[in-house]
Amino acid sequence: MTTRRRLPLGLFAAVDLGSRSFHLTVARVHGENIEVVDRVKEPVRLAAGIRNKAVEPATWRRAAAALARIGERIRDIPAGQARAVGTNAFRQVKDRKALLGDATKALGHRVEIISGVEEARLIYVGVSTLFPEENGRRLVLDIGGGSTELVIGQGEEPLRAASLYMGCVSFTGRFFPGGVITEPAFVAAETEARRELETVEEGFLALGWSRVLGSSGTVLAAAELLRSNGGLTRVALKGLRDRMIRGAHVEALARGPAAIPGFPADRALDFPGGIAVLRAAMETFDIERIEPAEGALREGVLFDLIGRRRRQDVRESTIRNLMTQYRVDREQAERVKATALVGLRQLKRPWGLEHEAHERFLRWAAELHEVGLSVSFSGHHHHGAYIVRNTDMPGFSRDDQELLAALIETHRQRLRPGRFEKMTAADPVTSGRLAAILRIAVLLCRRRSREPLPLIEASAPDGQLELAFPPGWLDHHPLTRAGIAKEAEQLAAIGIELRVRDR
Template sequence: MSYELIAGVDLGSNSFRVQVGRVVGSRIHPLDTHKEPVRLGAGLTRDKMLDHASQQRAISALQRFGERLRGFAPATVRAVITDAMRVARNANVILPQAEAALGFPIEIIGGREEARLIFIGAINALPAAAHRRLVVDVGGGSTELVIGEGSEPLLMESLFMGGISYRQRFFPDGKVHKKSLRAAEVAAAREVEAIVADYQRCGWQEVVGCSGSAQEIAGILETNGLNPDGGSGISREGLARLRERLLRAGSAEALKLEGVSSDRLQILPGAIAIMSAVFSELAIERMIYSDGALALGVLYDLLGRFEHHDTRDETVLHFMRRYQVAEAQVRRVERTALTLLGQLIALDSSAHENDVHFLRWAVSLHEIGVSVAHAGFHRHGAYIVSNADMPGFSKRDQQRLALLILGQYGKLQKLAAMPAGDANWRLLLCLRLAVLVHRSRDDEALPNWSIKESPVGFELAVPADWLAACPSVAAALVDEALFWRRIGVTVQIKRLPDEVVLP
């Protein structure tokens, strides 16, 4: 770890936040936090498109964040975006503009990945404890609930309910009536019902709230003495008193209480309804508050990657065990694929570090689809990787991994949309050749063969006597060259010592 400062960017459905931290040993000391109430989720139309106004608010905030992060190395910044972009149908149009404004890549993360990062952030802002904690984060578009022991999450869930979405659904004019509030609470209770049994079986000793809604509610209860014992955090009775105050006021704007933030007025009724349902369904009496949440979790996850504790490696190992992958075959294919890639790029170069990681992961998971059916196993594997919850991987990461697994076998026209010159073509060729020569699944030594890029594709040089001794491999290489030719890439195969170009 050669960097002292790192930054995490949390692009939530209600607020955008950038947090800069200083790395001291294995700890992160927050130095600077900047937050803007963008209300991205409020810009989702009925047909799940982000409207122009919300896009402009987002771009303006990201430009300011980009100015704050100017001079940071790419490896020291990780930006994630959550529910609003997960559901937006025009996300693929907006994301490139957002990345250009920020100056760094932005990852769309899944709900359970968001829950995992929230848990990491929450527990790292609290004193260490060995007992189980239930962490609750009521956001603008989704609500995450995680049970963890020490620093290890055990159960993770992301529910499709949040302060903004409930505002639009139950309180569109801002008015809060007994009927609308009860309807919101019932809807939230139904969402929570699905996880109650599993969560109660797992159990917990302490409940932790984090992020803006929990902070807002806890602050109101503490400032106005609504908790029965005058204590901190959120109590069941204090929450019930706040609920009654909200009903009497008729809207969040009319609440005559200290500590109500103007930038959270719009989502407060929905947040209170959701929090009330969580307390009721899970029989919670008291919730403490943690200053750490998604942004801090992103920082600690980034630090883990620097220290070679990458959650993505653990996820891949878990998938290998889950789908009973043959480890010996993985080692064979990995060794050959990396040998080939090492002739095309410098494997130890920081510029190619990500490519090496993805080739390793693709090799490790290239046969997981066999667990579904051997026929079309590459398609089954790509489907699993595209749709599974994979801790540590963003949606974009999973799409890239799925592309490599899908492209390991068969015709290449299915990948024709990938632009020429994309680094994935290089990885695909190395993966496909390695899979091809190890079809026999034995440990016979391979000959010294070489590969290099040419102006029109690639050149592969293979000893002629080895090809003569392995006619099935020779025939497969002819087919491989034909697959590449059909998408406009020349893979020239030379027999050594005599040069013979196969059609």
């Protein structure tokens, strides 16, 4: 007889599903100390297997096998202590829902797709947490498989972040097909990278920095290769580029007469594109030297996750900042939030809304449901959804933002069947039930009155929704009664029967 192994509650896991490699970091947290206890790296090269915004079957089989191996390691870690994020390759794929479903099943944990700017922020979190504290600004450069992230920050605070669609895998496939290396190819790759970098050049140079740090594979591999040449300098990098051109092919650089001592054979297929991007970045920003830095996206995900559990959740400050920026009526938002949470407490068991994430999203949606009023009252639910869907929101994945936007967009007026079908952060039934609770809360608080609402009992007999009001209360509130009658028609569109009775 076997028993299910229980892991210590102090274990946290971060999974970075990158365009080139999948990475896992497992750490043990005890007190204020964080101790890495395991790492796994799987060189999948997902970006190289994307054609017409779809992942080729052979590439996905390789990815699925890697996910299964990582999943075996983290499946028993509690959901709130593990986080998996997908980056540029997942952002490119058109039909992500099926892939995310397969990945989530293999890992035993939900996979989130994060935006490029959020990826840059998390990279900075990873670098700044592991690097000694300093007063000056620093530029962090990370060249991944499908994208390049740049962040200027001071201490632990990122000040400006950018993500550009160029990486070592994508650029090698585009400019150095088959591993062939020529000078015209390098010139073309560097020129294209310079064009991409020009879009952010002015803003970054205006802030300035006193130190440049490089993280992740390409930069760390180049720094190690050039360590005996004085480190990763612009001059040494040009010399490496020239030697690669003379070698003419990636295979020749790893072995044979033209081999470069210490050449990273495991990165040979993607190295030329990464060096071209790195060279372009150093030329664009006039960087003479880059210091290799420990810490990258996976460490950023890990530290950010641990911060959430210690109630240092950057998402809370993101919501507060949006409320301030768009002049949200905080008193009304608090009324709606309190009413919605009362409903959730009564319905969470029969409706299966017991996960802590359900309460968080309902609370955030209530706080931001009127964010679109800063644009116009007419259609403000659509304006609010647009703002939340398209704003850079530190701490939130793209899927999280889409769910939050959907709840805001459906908090009033017409509720379309199928509106939640494409959600990946929550299934359609869960999304619809959260929307129903928010809609009822908004309706009950429509008067914007400081007079407290009476106790309204919410129940879900047969999975439906029943509201029990004090006797005669609805007779004295005809607007609310009319609103509930209309609401019953809207909720019926998503399969929820709303009934009202006196208690």
